[in-house]
Amino acid sequence: MAAVFYISSAVAVVATLLTITCRNAIHALLYLIVSLLAVAIDFFVMGAPFVAALELIIYAGAIMVLFIFVVMMLNMGEHAGETALDVFKPRAWAGPSLLALVLLAEIAALVSRQSAPLSGVEISSKQVGVALFGPYVIGVELASLLLTAGLLGAYHLGRKAVTREDEVHGIDTRQSRAVTGDPVVSAGAGRSSHAA
Template identity: 50%
Template structure:
């Protein structure tokens, strides 16, 4: 168990460092997804499978789709076609795919090794989680949703402003 925990931890650290050092935002997002997957495996190994599933659903799923949608919204234009072709090159996907495959093999091994009673997801009642989130923490959940929405609107506004400024500059330059 310590070896698998160490492998997952190293993958989480390496992929997080790759997020920080990538120049292209899509590359950084790919490594961020791998980092979330590695953290979910670490959480699963610590004996909290329900939290690991929530990590996958909320962060690796919903939040990453939100980030990708925002990036697509900001990168509208003719130059993005060439940029998207560069992102589809195999060297873009090699690193995240290799790290994800290591995590997949590790997770399959953990699931086949563990007994059904050891890591039963039914140990945590989803009704209790829902009542906690939407009971005393309802305002915090709504504020988080509002903050994400404001971030997207702000990013879209900044992207539109940059596009308008560049079009004005080109029009003045051509005159």
């Protein structure tokens, strides 16, 4: 178990380093997904399967949204099709796939051999729920306030951008590129609340 933990940690570190050094946004996103998967395996090995599942569900969803933003917003114009096709070149997927294969081998090893979690106890989803709605109930309520703030902010900052985009759409490339600043900001505001 300890070996699995350290290998997936190493994968997470390598993938994260590549995420922040990649110059192509789509390549970086692929590495980010691998990094999150590796962290999920870490959580699983530590004895927190529920958190591991959340990591997959929430972050996979968030990353997909980011993916769409990158493809649709940052590369407007004639290059959009090429960028989308870029994902299918080996240069884009070879690295992330290699790291993902390491993780897959780890999962295979985990499934084939049942063993106790590293921390000794396994935290079930029921225990998480009991903690959240017992001693941490105020925390849950506060998180809802946080989401409200994020939602309102994203609504306010994003709403005008749409109407303005309609006005200037197709008039001037430089102008429409300037407009794309707004959706990115609202995406950021929404994302940070999501991640929290």
